[in-house]
Amino acid sequence: MVKGMNMKTLKFYTIVLSLAVASCTKDKTDYEAEIDTVVTEYDEFKEAVAIRSEGYDVSIEALNGAFYKGYNEIRLKITNSQTNEKADASAVTFLPIKTDAEGSKFSCPHLYDLVSRPDDSYFSGYSVFTDESSTNGSWELYISFTIAGRTYAVKQNVSVQEQANKNLNMTTFTGKDDEQYFIALVSPQRPKVGENELVAGIYKFNKPINPPSGDFPDLSQFSYTEVSGYTLQLDPRMPEPSMGNHSSPNNKDLTQQGDGLYHGLVNYTMTGNWTLNFIMLNQKGQILKGTVVPDDFTPGVEGVKSELHIDILF
Amino acid sequence: MKKLCITFFVLVLGMNAHAQHTHEQSDSTKRLEEVKITAIAKRKIETELKMAVSVDEFLASSDNISFIKRGAYAWEPLLNNMSTERSTITIDGMHIFGACTDKMDPVTSYVESNNLSAIDITSGQAGSLHGATVAGSIDLKRKSTPFGLEKNWSGAYQTGFEFNNNQFFNLGNLSYSSDRFVADGSMALRKAGNYYDGNNDEVNHSQYNKFNTSLGLAYKTSPLSSVRVDAIYDRAKDVGFPALPMDLWLSRAIITSASYKQLFEDGMWRVWDTKLYFNAVEHYMDDTKRPENLVHMDMPGWSTTYGLVSRANLKRGDYSAEIQLNAYDNLSIAEMTMYPQDRSNKTMFAYSWPWVTTRFAGLSVNNSWDFSAVSRLNFGGSLGWNYNYSKYVEFNRIFHPGTPREKSRLLPGLHASYQLNVHQFDFSVGTGYGHRAPSVSEGYGYYIYNSFDRYDYIGNPDLKNEISYEANASAGFRNERMGIEAKVNYFHIQNYIVGRILSLGSPMNYQSVGVKGYTSLNHARLFNVALNANYDMLQHLHWKGTLTYARATDDKNGNLPFIRPLSYQTSLHFMYGKFGIQTSLNGDFAQENYSPEYGEDPTPAYMVWNISADYTFNFTNFKAVLQVGAENLFNEYYSTYADWGNIPRMGRNMFTSLKINF
Ligand SMILES: [Cu+2]
Numbered sequence: 001m002v003k004g005m006n007m008k009t010l011k012f013y014t015i016v017l018s019l020a021v022a023s024c025t026k027d028k029t030d031y032e033a034e035i036d037t038v039v040t041e042y043d044e045f046k047e048a049v050a051i052r053s054e055g056y057d058v059s060i061e062a063l064n065g066a067f068y069k070g071y072n073e074i075r076l077k078i079t080n081s082q083t084n085e086k087a088d089a090s091a092v093t094f095l096p097i098k099t100d101a102e103g104s105k106f107s108c109p110h111l112y113d114l115v116s117r118p119d120d121s122y123f124s125g126y127s128v129f130t131d132e133s134s135t136n137g138s139w140e141l142y143i144s145f146t147i148a149g150r151t152y153a154v155k156q157n158v159s160v161q162e163q164a165n166k167n168l169n170m171t172t173f174t175g176k177d178d179e180q181y182f183i184a185l186v187s188p189q190r191p192k193v194g195e196n197e198l199v200a201g202i203y204k205f206n207k208p209i210n211p212p213s214g215d216f217p218d219l220s221q222f223s224y225t226e227v228s229g230y231t232l233q234l235d236p237r238m239p240e241p242s243m244g245n246h247s248s249p250n251n252k253d254l255t256q257q258g259d260g261l262y263h264g265l266v267n268y269t270m271t272g273n274w275t276l277n278f279i280m281l282n283q284k285g286q287i288l289k290g291t292v293v294p295d296d297f298t299p300g301v302e303g304v305k306s307e308l309h310i311d312i313l314f
Numbered sequence: 315m316k317k318l319c320i321t322f323f324v325l326v327l328g329m330n331a332h333a334q335h336t337h338e339q340s341d342s343t344k345r346l347e348e349v350k351i352t353a354i355a356k357r358k359i360e361t362e363l364k365m366a367v368s369v370d371e372f373l374a375s376s377d378n379i380s381f382i383k384r385g386a387y388a389w390e391p392l393l394n395n396m397s398t399e400r401s402t403i404t405i406d407g408m409h410i411f412g413a414c415t416d417k418m419d420p421v422t423s424y425v426e427s428n429n430l431s432a433i434d435i436t437s438g439q440a441g442s443l444h445g446a447t448v449a450g451s452i453d454l455k456r457k458s459t460p461f462g463l464e465k466n467w468s469g470a471y472q473t474g475f476e477f478n479n480n481q482f483f484n485l486g487n488l489s490y491s492s493d494r495f496v497a498d499g500s501m502a503l504r505k506a507g508n509y510y511d512g513n514n515d516e517v518n519h520s521q522y523n524k525f526n527t528s529l530g531l532a533y534k535t536s537p538l539s540s541v542r543v544d545a546i547y548d549r550a551k552d553v554g555f556p557a558l559p560m561d562l563w564l565s566r567a568i569i570t571s572a573s574y575k576q577l578f579e580d581g582m583w584r585v586w587d588t589k590l591y592f593n594a595v596e597h598y599m600d601d602t603k604r605p606e607n608l609v610h611m612d613m614p615g616w617s618t619t620y621g622l623v624s625r626a627n628l629k630r631g632d633y634s635a636e637i638q639l640n641a642y643d644n645l646s647i648a649e650m651t652m653y654p655q656d657r658s659n660k661t662m663f664a665y666s667w668p669w670v671t672t673r674f675a676g677l678s679v680n681n682s683w684d685f686s687a688v689s690r691l692n693f694g695g696s697l698g699w700n701y702n703y704s705k706y707v708e709f710n711r712i713f714h715p716g717t718p719r720e721k722s723r724l725l726p727g728l729h730a731s732y733q734l735n736v737h738q739f740d741f742s743v744g745t746g747y748g749h750r751a752p753s754v755s756e757g758y759g760y761y762i763y764n765s766f767d768r769y770d771y772i773g774n775p776d777l778k779n780e781i782s783y784e785a786n787a788s789a790g791f792r793n794e795r796m797g798i799e800a801k802v803n804y805f806h807i808q809n810y811i812v813g814r815i816l817s818l819g820s821p822m823n824y825q826s827v828g829v830k831g832y833t834s835l836n837h838a839r840l841f842n843v844a845l846n847a848n849y850d851m852l853q854h855l856h857w858k859g860t861l862t863y864a865r866a867t868d869d870k871n872g873n874l875p876f877i878r879p880l881s882y883q884t885s886l887h888f889m890y891g892k893f894g895i896q897t898s899l900n901g902d903f904a905q906e907n908y909s910p911e912y913g914e915d916p917t918p919a920y921m922v923w924n925i926s927a928d929y930t931f932n933f934t935n936f937k938a939v940l941q942v943g944a945e946n947l948f949n950e951y952y953s954t955y956a957d958w959g960n961i962p963r964m965g966r967n968m969f970t971s972l973k974i975n976f
Contacts, residue, residue: 025564025596026614029649031706034663193664194708195715241655242609242824243662249818250715267712269761269822270650272662299824300608313660 034271042068042165042189045075049141053154055081056089058143061122067139069132069163070170071184071201075122076114078145087147090116092123095142095217096158098131106130107222109182109203128184128203129160130172142217166313167191173308175280175288180205182224183232183278183310186261191268191314198234198266200254202227202280226260229283235293236266237303239275239311245293245303273313277306360427363885363898363924365941366474366483366971368504369422369430369454376435377801377844377860379452380878384416384958385555386479386509387522388423392956394437394803394842395864395877396449399753399811400780404444405454405546407589407623407638408571409674413597413615414562415648415666415755415762418555422454424548424567424595426502426526428472428485431457437803438784439729439746442696443678444623445640446725448750448782448807456544457498461534463491467976474941474971478964479520481506496542498530508554511962512951519554519561519603538577545570557958558765559607559825563600569593588624608655609824615648615667632684640698641675646754650761650822664822669705670758672751674698676725690733692744698725700751702758702775709760710775713818713831717775721757725749725779731786738793746784752777756811756832763823764813766958767913769830770821771813778834781808796849803842810838810868812912836869840877859884865907875912876956879905896943897925905955915960920952926969935976942970 046065051058061075078089092114098106108130114123133139139160144153163169170184187199206223232254238246246269254264268274279290290308298304361367361375370389373379381389382397393401402409403421412419434453436443441451459468469488475481487500504524508516525548532542546569553562573589597615601607621642628635648667654660676698683691700723704710707719731744752773755762759773783806790799813830821828845861860883866874885898901921908914926943949966957963 025566026598028614028616028647029651029663031663031665192708193706194711238662240659240662242652244821244824246822247820249713249816269709269712269819270652270662270664272652272654272660295820297821297827 042168048074049156049158051143051154051156052081054152056087056145056147056152057081058145058154060141060143067127067129067158067160068168069129069160070168071186072127072129074125074127075120076125076143077122078147086121089123089145089147091144091146091151092116093142093144094125094127095219095222096127096129097140097142097217097222098137099140100137101135105217107224109184109201109205109224109226112219112223126201128170128182128201130170130182131160132162133158133160165189166311169310169312171308171310173289176286177282177288179207179288181227181280181289183280183308185276185310185312191266191312193268193270195250196266196268198254198264198276200232200262201260202230202232202262227282228256228260230262230288231255231281231285232262232264233279233281233290234264234266235277235279235306236268237275237277237293237305238270238272239303239305240273241300241302243272243303244297244299244301246297247295268314271314273311275303275305276310276312278308278310279306280308363896363926363945364943364969364971365928365939365973366472366485366969367427369425369427369433372427373422373433373452375883376433377846377862377883378435378437378450378842380876380956382417382876382956382958383954383961383963384418384557385522385553385961386506386517386520386964387524387550387553387555388418388420390417390420391422391452392876393435393449393452394805395840395866396805397876399756400447400449400750402441402445402447402451403454404451405569406456406544406571407444407453407625407640408569408591408593409445409619409621409640409642409644410567410569410593410595411617411619411644411646411672411754413565413595413617413646413648414599415613415615415759416555416558416560416599416765418553418558418562418599419550419565419567419595419597422452423550423565424526424569425454425456425546426485426500426524426528426548428470428487428502429457429498429500429526429528429546431455438744438786438805439727439748439782440680440692440694440731440744442694442727442729442748443636443638443680445674445676445678446696446698446700446727446748446750448748448780448805456528456530456546457487457489457500458530458532458542459489459491459496459498461491461496461532461540462493466490466492470973470975472971472973474969476506476967476969478967479506479509494534496530496532498528500526500528502526509964509967512946512949512965513962514949514965515962517556517962519556522553523551524553525549525551538579540575541573542575543570543572557961559604559763560599560601560611560613561603563598565595565597567593567595582628582630584627584629586624586626589622591621591623592619594618607824610653611823612651612653613649613666615646617644617646619644633681635679635681638678639676640678642673644672644754646670646672664760665706665709666760666762667754667758668707668709668760670754671701671703671705672754673701673703678727688735691730692733693730695729696725696727696748698727699723700725702751702754704758704775707775710758710773713772713816714775721775723749723751723779725751729784738791740788740790740792742786742788744784744786746782746786748782748784749779750782751779752811752832759832761822761829763826764830764913765825767813767830768825768827769813769815770823770826770828772816772819772829772831774832777811777832778809780811780834782806783808794850796847798847799845801842801844801846805840807838807840808836809834811835812838812868812874838866838868838874840864840866840874854889856887857885858887872911873907873909873914875909875914877907879903879907879917879955892930894928894930895926896928897923899923902954908955914955917953917955917960920950920954922950922952923947936974937976938972938974940970940972942968944968 042063109128111125248267252265254262571591678696680694727748729746786803928941
């Protein structure tokens with residue numbers, strides 16, 4: 001008798017419970033999905049272009065097998081076309097050239113002398129494409145390498161695609177020292193709420209002293225370097241009018257680390273549109289570009305930005 | 315005979331509303347209906363002035379409860395002038411946590427006056443039976459009809475109308491009692507429009523709409539044991555909060571429990587009562603009815619709690635004890651989704667409670683020893699383990715880099731008091747010591763907008779335990795015609811948790827002016843004093859009065875907010891045959907010790923006069939009471955020190971109600 005009642009009680013209780021649990025009026029936000037689906041992520045190196053030249057295959061790999069506007073890490077492999085084995089190449093160089101509608105030629109920040117990574121059997125470098133390929137301009141890669149004392153030179157048209165991930169945006173500007181600078185975001189590709197390590201490359205165009213001479217390309221016309229010892233002051237904001245130019249605490253300015261890139265910390269307090277406002281200082285601490293963003297909370301108004309900034313989204 | 319005597323003794327204790335130890339709860343398993351009914355009658359949920367009161371109005375008649383009011387509904391009860399984080403509020407010992415980051419839903423908003431039998435308020439550490447506390451405990455006791463009543467069916471129906479805000483309410487409850495089976499059911503519906511202040515101006519967004527129903531079933535499994543299942547369902551819809559920048563669209567709570575009770579006929583153990591419980595609260599705010607909001611935001615919240623409470627009563631000779639085991643697991647979730655002005659842009663999302671789990675397990679003991687005919691010693695303590703887990707700790711780490719995802723705390727508590735009864739005088743002195751853990755908002759809250767001081771609040775997972783040192787004393791005199799009692803208590807609270815302006819970060823909410831982070835003050839001090847008196851001037855003319863005063867300062871002798879200034883309540887009750895007339899006066903003196911730092915400004919004095927009359931009549935088997943009255947008869951325009959954003963209180967309110975018992 002006692003047992004029977006307890007069972008009944010239990011049943012009733014179970015029904016009440018399951019009704020209660022199963023009947024939420026509004027669904028909870030799937031936060032992990034919320035921060036997951038927004039960005040296009042580049043996670044795997046694939047062949048972006050293959051060139052065959054005089055018995056050798058040159059393969060250039062990039063993330064997702066394509067070149068995008070902004071920072072592109074590249075891996076170059078050279079194999080013997082006949083044996084399909086890795087060729088013993090050295091002095092590998094890489095030069096991207098853009099030809100615009102008028103026929104003028106430009107380059108973009110890049111690593112000219114690729115770094116050999118014998119353990120991984122590729123040559124490593126990067127290219128910061130400043131534009132996507134269009135009717136106004138096309139990109140060509142000039143590559144040279146030396147095998148057994150002989151130098152080979154190849155060139156190949158490539159397509160540079162629009163940057164689909166706003167977290168890898170870049171900006172080009174002229175500093176107060178009258179030099180042309182480039183800042184390209186490298187990481188994070190997929191920011192999260194909270195603290196993120198922010199990585200960017202800062203490059204400078206080395207103005208040619210003499211007019212072009214000799215055979216094309218004249219390297220002195222297309223020289224870029226990573227700037228060293230600069231500081232990129234960071235002030236992240238949400239420029240959306242409803243957010244009043246909201247900022248976040250505990251951020252860290254970007255400084256150069258061993259990999260030549262600039263590393264800092266950015267905190268995103270919520271998902272949405274963010275602007276990374278920068279002030280770029282040279283080795284002496286002089287401001288080359290950027291303005292201070294006022295601290296005022298300005299709801300209802302599109303947020304003020306530094307003259308040097310990059311918009312991101314997540 | 316002996317058994318009956320013991321039970322009678324217990325019931326007498328139960329009747330004393332401020333009894334610090336109700337050793338054996340009024341025992342619903344035995345056949346003691348006559349005595350039991352008296353006990354209930356003494357503690358029924360109504361005030362001197364009004365018989366059909368809300369839970370809030372009933373609580374307000376207690377001298378150590380005050381309220382923060384954000385509108386006409388769901389007032390936040392302050393015990394000893396301390397906010398709800400510092401007290402434990404339970405329903406029959408069950409822990410429930412509101413799902414609103416803005417405190418729109420204190421636990422007291424999930425019950426109704428017609429499913430409660432009493433509210434036990436215990437001040438300070440003596441209230442640690444239900445878990446770690448600083449201010450004390452408020453336990454809402456549900457109705458539970460005894461087995462084997464002569465009358466199988468009993469019930470009540472109340473209806474009424476309040477003219478100021480067009481509040482219409484219907485409350486009904488029905489009980490069935492047989493030797494082996496008991497059922498209690500209740501249903502309540504309240505609907506109110508906007509109220510009007512003392513200048514006859516409408517206070518927009520002050521409407522509410524509440525539905526509450528409860529069911530309890532008990533079965534006697536043996537002469538000395540019973541099982542009981544209970545459920546309360548509460549739904550509030552379209553509730554305005556005039557003092558806040560948003561309203562409530564919907565809030566629902568389901569509160570369930572299953573318990574087993576065993577009585578023992580002889581030996582030291584008397585009662586053992588164990589209950590498993592589950593409750594879930596969902597809360598959805600609505601800011602779309604406020605044109606001043608340029609930003610639309612979704613702010614849903616959820617709170618789910620599983621728990622166990624197991625209590626045993628012991629008695630041997632002059633010594634009795636109550637032991638309680640409390641364990642619960644709560645998950646609190648609150649979200650913010652902000653919509654951009656250009657809706658084609660991406661919405662913005664953050665957690666204001668990033669899936670915070672709180673687990674608590676604690677053992678509490680209250681002992682009482684009658685060591686002479688006139689004196690008694692009460693002493694006890696509790697030891698609790700409190701554990702927090704923040705699933706999306708990245709939100710907390712923005713302001714507190716590297717803070718751990720999990721945190722455990724040990725919460726000890728001790729208390730002792732001595733009571734002396736000499737002739738018509740009684741005295742008591744007591745002391746206490748106890749810890750409490752930060753609340754979910756204090757520990758893990760994230761950009762919770764406080765419209766009182768207009769700051770966004772950030773929790774701090776690394777806060778230290780708040781530690782309370784307490785002393786209390788009382789003295790009273792009572793004879794057949796009059797009684798007078800004075801009570802004082804003093805709290806010295808170490809690591810007192812408050813919000814302090816942060817130099818970091820910037821506001822997130824549209825109306826906000828800055829960011830405050832919860833931090834610990836070195837200490838704070840609170841002092842409460844209450845004076846109660848009653849006098850029967852004639853056989854049918856009764857007077858009652860209460861005077862309270864409180865003072866609270868922080869470690870720099872600055873004032874703490876929401877501290878009640880000198881205030882009074884006084885009432886006269888006259889009965890003539892089947893008629894009764896009540897009148898009462900209540901008010902506060904000017905609030906001089908206000909706290910500008912926490913957004914307060916001085917509040918002038920006010921005085922409100924209320925009056926009501928009732929008529930009792932019988933027809934067939936029914937007993938009915940009809941009441942009419944007016945609150946704030948002179949239509950005074952006022953707001954109190956604890957009215958959020960200085961919203962004005964209700965002006966003159968004529969009310970009428972009818973109650974039928976059978
Ligand atoms: Cu709310």
